[in-house]
Amino acid sequence: MNGSAWGSGEGVSRRLLFTGTFAAAASAVTGSFSEAAVADRPGRARRPGRGMALRAKPATVSLGGRKVATWTYDGMVPGPIIRATAGGVVRARLVNDLPAETTVHWHGIRIDPRMDGAPGYTQAPTKPGRAFDYVFKVPDPGTYFYHSHVGTQLDRGLYGPLVVADPHEPLGYDEEFVVLLDDWLDGVDGTPDDALRRLNSTTDHDDTLRSTLLGGVSAEIRHPFHLINGRMAEAPEVFNSRPGRVVRFRVINAAADTAYRVALGGHRMTVTHADGFPCGPATVDAFLIGMGERYDFVTRLGAGAFPLVALAEGKGARAFAIVRTTRTARRPSRDVKVPELERRLLAYADLRPRRADALPRPSRTVTVTLGMRPSGNEWTLNDRLAADPLRVRVEKGETIRIVMDNTSPMWHPMHLHGHTFQVRVGDRRGPRKDTVNIKPRERLSVDVECDNPGEWMFHCHNLYHQEQGMMGVLGYGPPSPRNRHMTH
Numbered sequence: 001m002n003g004s005a006w007g008s009g010e011g012v013s014r015r016l017l018f019t020g021t022f023a024a025a026a027s028a029v030t031g032s033f034s035e036a037a038v039a040d041r042p043g044r045a046r047r048p049g050r051g052m053a054l055r056a057k058p059a060t061v062s063l064g065g066r067k068v069a070t071w072t073y074d075g076m077v078p079g080p081i082i083r084a085t086a087g088g089v090v091r092a093r094l095v096n097d098l099p100a101e102t103t104v105h106w107h108g109i110r111i112d113p114r115m116d117g118a119p120g121y122t123q124a125p126t127k128p129g130r131a132f133d134y135v136f137k138v139p140d141p142g143t144y145f146y147h148s149h150v151g152t153q154l155d156r157g158l159y160g161p162l163v164v165a166d167p168h169e170p171l172g173y174d175e176e177f178v179v180l181l182d183d184w185l186d187g188v189d190g191t192p193d194d195a196l197r198r199l200n201s202t203t204d205h206d207d208t209l210r211s212t213l214l215g216g217v218s219a220e221i222r223h224p225f226h227l228i229n230g231r232m233a234e235a236p237e238v239f240n241s242r243p244g245r246v247v248r249f250r251v252i253n254a255a256a257d258t259a260y261r262v263a264l265g266g267h268r269m270t271v272t273h274a275d276g277f278p279c280g281p282a283t284v285d286a287f288l289i290g291m292g293e294r295y296d297f298v299t300r301l302g303a304g305a306f307p308l309v310a311l312a313e314g315k316g317a318r319a320f321a322i323v324r325t326t327r328t329a330r331r332p333s334r335d336v337k338v339p340e341l342e343r344r345l346l347a348y349a350d351l352r353p354r355r356a357d358a359l360p361r362p363s364r365t366v367t368v369t370l371g372m373r374p375s376g377n378e379w380t381l382n383d384r385l386a387a388d389p390l391r392v393r394v395e396k397g398e399t400i401r402i403v404m405d406n407t408s409p410m411w412h413p414m415h416l417h418g419h420t421f422q423v424r425v426g427d428r429r430g431p432r433k434d435t436v437n438i439k440p441r442e443r444l445s446v447d448v449e450c451d452n453p454g455e456w457m458f459h460c461h462n463l464y465h466q467e468q469g470m471m472g473v474l475g476y477g478p479p480s481p482r483n484r485h486m487t488h
């Protein structure tokens, strides 16, 4: 697929570019991102000329207080917001101007396996100088993101938000903001590859990175910066609104190695969606969000300027942005105390699924043990590493229960491609999710309806654990050579 359907880059010229935080005020929904609307609405899918290009390339970008050389989509961090409508089609041409192979993974989307961006599993990576056309249906509304799935590229600037609108949106709100969280080291402490090499060559890990919420050692690497929408706390993102407005925040954790505790000073938050799926509502003061997770919350804004903070768990640092509803209010300082962080915290048990999202009862159980080898540099699934991965074999049409038993001394945000599972909360059905945090010594079960045949990555979304082996497969039927290194 190429050529005519793309209308010679028309999609790119249709982009509305917003730069800086003042321009963001002009648009109710974009923050300071550029926006690329790429959906074909159902029934209009044959309209020609729709689509967009996504150019992966090295660039020097400003994080606010500092410029860094990194790898980006379209020269910006984060990459452009991609907006689609549920039931529509996304057409995005990846153009690879990096000096390395790359892919785009559409995190959380129930996708055609050939479009999943999982190198060596469902597609070959795209070589430097080449392009690949991602064309896929987005069946479910919600908050998602896209990122490279090659090596440590996610810990560069290769990520951006993917928002799928609900054509029958039941939630009432006046406007929405996307809040993309990230930990940053690229171009400051070398590259993520350097960080991985350092990690692999030491047995003396930094065990001061601890969080009681996460049950002990919380992280592997002390990233120097924590960002909201690509901005450091020194020059924060400002979300401009008006007093009394009901605002939907779409919060995405695109970090490599950091869980964040998120709160909006002076406000409670009503969590309405987990990993894109409606649930709750649950009114809390703060929530913990692991790598790869997303939460949507709504709140009615007061009058003033409020800190939106994301505490980097166990790292003694935080990301910071400002929500402003009056022009004259004094700007909160980036180290302002936010008591909401210490108050009522969201738990998975608070997230009640809709009846429509209940999955069938599972017919069997598979146990997956999350482990660590004694070096502390290899993370395993049933004692296997990525090079010779655990393969959970399933058949189309069955529902299985995966019991994840964490015997390792760290927590893991486990992510399954191509599906959303149902988290078990005690003996009842919990939220539909695609990424779930499992603390040390915890056992947590998820039910998976096997309705999307393919070879799907099942892995820890701590990027460094993933690169240190914590990668398995959920595969349909007997493994076949065709399933590995599938070409396009």
Ligand SMILES: [Cu+2]
Pocket: 379, 411, 412, 413, 460, 461, 462, 465, 466, 470
């Ligand atoms: Cu992990």
